[in-house]
Amino acid sequence: MMTFRSICVTVLLFVAGSTIFGQTKFTLSGSIRDAESGELLIGANVYNGDDPIQGVSTNAYGFFSLSLPGGRYPFVISYLGYETLMDTILLNQNIQRDYELSEGVLIEAVTISAEEEDKRKNVQGTQMGFVELPVENVKKLPALLGEVDILKALQLLPGIMSSGEGTSGFYVRGGGADQNLVLLDEAVVYNTGHLLGFFSVFNADAIKNTTLIKGGIPANYGGRISSVVDVQMKEGNNRRYQVDGGIGLISSRLTIQGPIRKEESSFIVSGRRTYLVDLIQPLLDDGDFAGSNYYFYDLNAKFNTRLTKRDKIFLSGYFGRDVLKFRQENRDFRFDLPYGNQTATLRWNHLFSDKMFMNLSAIYNDYKFNFDGEQEDFVIGVFSGVRDWNFKLDFDYFPDPRHNFKFGINYTYHKMSPNIANATNGETEFETSFDPKYSQELAAYVLDDF
Numbered sequence: 001m002m003t004f005r006s007i008c009v010t011v012l013l014f015v016a017g018s019t020i021f022g023q024t025k026f027t028l029s030g031s032i033r034d035a036e037s038g039e040l041l042i043g044a045n046v047y048n049g050d051d052p053i054q055g056v057s058t059n060a061y062g063f064f065s066l067s068l069p070g071g072r073y074p075f076v077i078s079y080l081g082y083e084t085l086m087d088t089i090l091l092n093q094n095i096q097r098d099y100e101l102s103e104g105v106l107i108e109a110v111t112i113s114a115e116e117e118d119k120r121k122n123v124q125g126t127q128m129g130f131v132e133l134p135v136e137n138v139k140k141l142p143a144l145l146g147e148v149d150i151l152k153a154l155q156l157l158p159g160i161m162s163s164g165e166g167t168s169g170f171y172v173r174g175g176g177a178d179q180n181l182v183l184l185d186e187a188v189v190y191n192t193g194h195l196l197g198f199f200s201v202f203n204a205d206a207i208k209n210t211t212l213i214k215g216g217i218p219a220n221y222g223g224r225i226s227s228v229v230d231v232q233m234k235e236g237n238n239r240r241y242q243v244d245g246g247i248g249l250i251s252s253r254l255t256i257q258g259p260i261r262k263e264e265s266s267f268i269v270s271g272r273r274t275y276l277v278d279l280i281q282p283l284l285d286d287g288d289f290a291g292s293n294y295y296f297y298d299l300n301a302k303f304n305t306r307l308t309k310r311d312k313i314f315l316s317g318y319f320g321r322d323v324l325k326f327r328q329e330n331r332d333f334r335f336d337l338p339y340g341n342q343t344a345t346l347r348w349n350h351l352f353s354d355k356m357f358m359n360l361s362a363i364y365n366d367y368k369f370n371f372d373g374e375q376e377d378f379v380i381g382v383f384s385g386v387r388d389w390n391f392k393l394d395f396d397y398f399p400d401p402r403h404n405f406k407f408g409i410n411y412t413y414h415k416m417s418p419n420i421a422n423a424t425n426g427e428t429e430f431e432t433s434f435d436p437k438y439s440q441e442l443a444a445y446v447l448d449d450f
Contacts, residue, residue, distance in 0.1 A: 175226025
């Protein structure tokens with residue numbers, strides 16, 4: 001088994017060897033954005049128009065790097081749902097260039113064709129089980145009670161089955177619902193459902209892209225058994241201010257985004273709250289269930305700024321809660337059941353060179369579950385939760401179009417509080433609790449996608 005020291009030596013030898021044998025090559029690098037909003041585009045393509053094999057895609061932060069021998073190339077920049085750009089460049093030195101793509105595709109005719117089965121195709125690509133799901137496509141699907149739901153859209157894909165009718169939990173190829181790794185801006189989301197799982201915690205107005213990995217999970221995601229759902233939040237329109245919202249049958253939402261410094265820094269704030277039970281409160285107040293209520297709310301926020309041409313800072317957060325209150329006055333019975341997630345992610349992107357990209361992340365996530373009940377003289381309270389502090393250092397190295405070399409380290413500190421309960425019955429007190437459990441994880445990985 002390789003030690004961390006041997007991994008570091010391997011990485012250094014690989015980088016050094018690529019540098020020695022790649023002196024005659026030059027690099028085109030940069031980022032690709034939406035021309036209207038300035039949002040970075042994930043998975044956009046840059047390739048040589050004369051030889052499409054010589055191409056790369058932007059990473060999770062919109063960065064690309066393409067190294068080719070010196071010469072003149074007709075580069076093609078494309079992304080699904082956007083107009084394609086052509087840029088002919090004399091590549092006789094390292095060039096850094098940012099591109100902007102506009103939405104819209106002109107379709108004059110539709111041609112349906114077929115080709116003979118090529119048995120070599122299954123070994124010509126490395127992306128087994130990868131599904132990219134832009135939020136614009138999700139919004140085109142029918143929505144339950146007007147609520148666009150990313151996780152329910154994933155349940156429509158092959159190999160995925162809902163864990164229950166109408167719920168946001170899902171099984172991937174026979175795995176358990178708790179074997180899926182769900183990330184929101186790199187922070188783990190332990191509870192993905194509102195309203196007992198009928199709605200997901202992801203507000204579609206604040207989401208940019210969702211990546212589902214059903215098999216062949218890359219090393220940088222760790223060791224989850226079943227699947228990975230990687231959700232990225234929008235960064236905010238850095239060109240103009242924009243306000244979006246909607247009123248549904250059970251909830252309303254509002255999103256505000258805009259530039260702080262035009263094309264340099266931006267923000268987005270998106271909130272959502274339900275009110276269905278609020279509307280029927282007058283009916284409840286006249287009966288035995290006066291004071292009962294249920295609602296959930298979400299708040300997504302993100303800020304980013306460009307410090308230099310090679311440095312960028314991102315700060316994002318999520319806070320969501322379900323609140324269930326039940327009252328039955330004729331039996332002197334009541335309980336409160338609040339639970340939810342909160343996450344925060346601070347990221348620093350840095351370019352060491354045209355081929356080397358770094359991301360340093362500090363991540364916090366906290367899931368809490370509370371239950372407080374009372375009937376006559378009997379009072380009970382239950383609490384459980386999980387709290388994590390996570391630090392990640394990831395590098396992307398692009399030696400040539402056929403290789404995308406990644407390596408990094410990851411440290412996580414867990415605090416788990418299982419079933420802390422206390423109760424009183426008149427003057428008698430009961431208390432059962434387990435001491436908080438602490439654990440640490442340290443991981444290193446090396447990945448060559450070729």
